[in-house]
Amino acid sequence: MISVKNLTKRYGALLAVxxxxxxxxxxxxxxxxxxNGAGKSTTIRILTCxxxxxxxxxxxxxxDVFTQSVDVRRQIGYLPESAPLYPEMxxxxxxxxxGKLHGMDRAQRDKAIQxxxxxxxxxxxxxxxxxxxxKGMRQRVGLADAMLHNPKVLILDEPxxxxxxxxxxxxxKLIRELGQSHTILFxxxxxxxxxxxxxxxxxxxxxxxxxxxxxxxxxxxxxxGSRLIAEMRGPAEDIRRGVSSLGGVRKVGVxxxxxxxxxxxxxxxxxxxxxxxxQLSSSKGxxxxxxxxxxxxxxxxxxxxxxxxxxxxGKG
Ligand code: ADP
Numbered sequence: 001m002i003s004v005k006n007l008t009k010r011y012g013a014l015l016a017v018x019x020x021x022x023x024x025x026x027x028x029x030x031x032x033x034x035x036n037g038a039g040k041s042t043t044i045r046i047l048t049c050x051x052x053x054x055x056x057x058x059x060x061x062x063x064d065v066f067t068q069s070v071d072v073r074r075q076i077g078y079l080p081e082s083a084p085l086y087p088e089m090x091x092x093x094x095x096x097x098x099g100k101l102h103g104m105d106r107a108q109r110d111k112a113i114q115x116x117x118x119x120x121x122x123x124x125x126x127x128x129x130x131x132x133x134x135k136g137m138r139q140r141v142g143l144a145d146a147m148l149h150n151p152k153v154l155i156l157d158e159p160x161x162x163x164x165x166x167x168x169x170x171x172x173k174l175i176r177e178l179g180q181s182h183t184i185l186f187x188x189x190x191x192x193x194x195x196x197x198x199x200x201x202x203x204x205x206x207x208x209x210x211x212x213x214x215x216x217x218x219x220x221x222x223x224x225g226s227r228l229i230a231e232m233r234g235p236a237e238d239i240r241r242g243v244s245s246l247g248g249v250r251k252v253g254v255x256x257x258x259x260x261x262x263x264x265x266x267x268x269x270x271x272x273x274x275x276x277x278x279q280l281s282s283s284k285g286x287x288x289x290x291x292x293x294x295x296x297x298x299x300x301x302x303x304x305x306x307x308x309x310x311x312x313x314g315k316g
Contacts, residue, residue, distance in 0.1 A: 001026045001153055001183040002047065007056035009042050009207075016042045018207035019056070024200075026152075029179040031194030031215075032187040034204035035306070040187040041081070043204075044157050047185075048078045060153055077151040077182075081158045083142025087131030091122060091141055094130060095148060102149045116144035121174065136167025140174070147178075154178060156186035160193060172197050203305065210305045227294045228265040230277060234286035236261045242284060246276045260289070 002024035009017040017039040024030045032040050045051040047058055049069040058065040061075040086094055092113060099109035117126050120140045125133060130141060139159060146154060159175065160168045175184065175197050188194050194201050195215045203211040203218070211218060232239050236256040243263055244252050248271025253264035267273050274291060281288040 001028075001061055002185060003057075003059045004043070004047070005057040007043065007046065007058055008054045009039075009046060009051065010054045016207055017046070017053075020204070020207070020209050022202055022209060022212065024183055024185055026183055027179075028200055029175065029184040029186070029198040030200045030202060031198035032185055032202050032204060033189070033191065033194045034187075035189055038189075038204045039207040040189075040204060041157055042207075044078075044155055044185075044187060048076060048155055049073060074149065075151055076153045076155055077143075077146030077149070079139070079142050079146045079154070079156040079159055081161060083139065083145065085130050085138055085141060085145075088129060090127050090129050091117070091133075091144075092126045094141065095144060098145050099148055104148075112148050112150070113144075115150070116147045119147060119178065120144040121170075134167065136163045136171060139163065139167075139171060143174070143178075152183060154182045154184045154186075156184065158188060159186055160188070160190075168193075205306050228263075228267065228273060228277070229290065229292050229294055230263040230265065230288065231290040232261050232263065232281050232286040232288050233259055234261065234284065238284075239263070239286060242280050243277065246273050246280065247271070248273050248276075 002022075004023070005021050007017055007020050008015070020039075020043065032043070034040050042051065046053045047060065047065060049065060049072055052066065060072045063071040063075060065072050086097075089097070095113045095116070096109055099112055104112060113126075117123055120143050122137070122140055122144055125137055130138060133141065143154075143156075143159070146156075156175070160171045163171060172193070175186065178184065179197075184198075186197070199214065201211075201213065201215050201218060202209055230243075236254055239261045240252055240254045240263075243249060243265060248267045249265055250268050251266040255262045255264075265273065265277075274293075277291065278288060280286075
């Protein structure tokens, strides 16, 4: 539904988007994840026909973003990071105004407004002035506006930024629900966000796509290097030596406090050293008071690949 090939965007000497390629299939909810300045908004502005690219190709629902912008705009609903709304207008009035800009007649507008206010849970707020609404509600008005012309694809730029935790949860729920009938690409710099909402993730930093796949798949690649945390009572150096000699253990970090030794153990891929560790503690008589696997998050993955990229850039 969205196809991007070798897309590059320069702002003068700055390479904001560096030869990226990706596809978003029909019905997918894809998270475009990266830190500030990664190139997310630039890519989104190109896809929504607000910016030309320096080179490359992009299409939406088969329409070329550069040569068929009118058709592309018909296919997409775009929610910019801060939706431009008129605070003095009532929700319905604003949507009427926006509907007119789409060239809809009165009956079409009324029907469309009914549809989008239902879909975006705005029903009881439809006659309220926009200025009186919370930031979360205003984001929903922006979303309703983006959906007025019934697009197949929704492109959302940081749709939960600045919302409070309750509003964030509601907004996520809404995006998931809209994902049942739309293809969605949304950007975020918050990993928890993407993990909770999308079926696929594209990780972008410094204008490049560094990783892609299902959030669980990305998490698995972090888990390959995940750690075991253990706490034993006994002589720290003996414990360190004993644990280091267990099969599959790659690296052991040791910290001692009040007679307890806290271990941070990295094992080789596929090695589960929990049982040997327990056997070691019982055979040596070193009481074990904690043993847990540190669950890797997408956050860890993000930090790891960004660090790898920086290191590679440093070497190059
Ligand atoms: P993100 O949305 O991931 O935060 P952006 O796409 O906004 O990233 O920005 C990518 C890079 O391009 C940043 O270094 C930013 O400063 C730069 N940039 C963005 N817009 C412009 C512009 N209009 N002119 C010059 N540089 C820009």
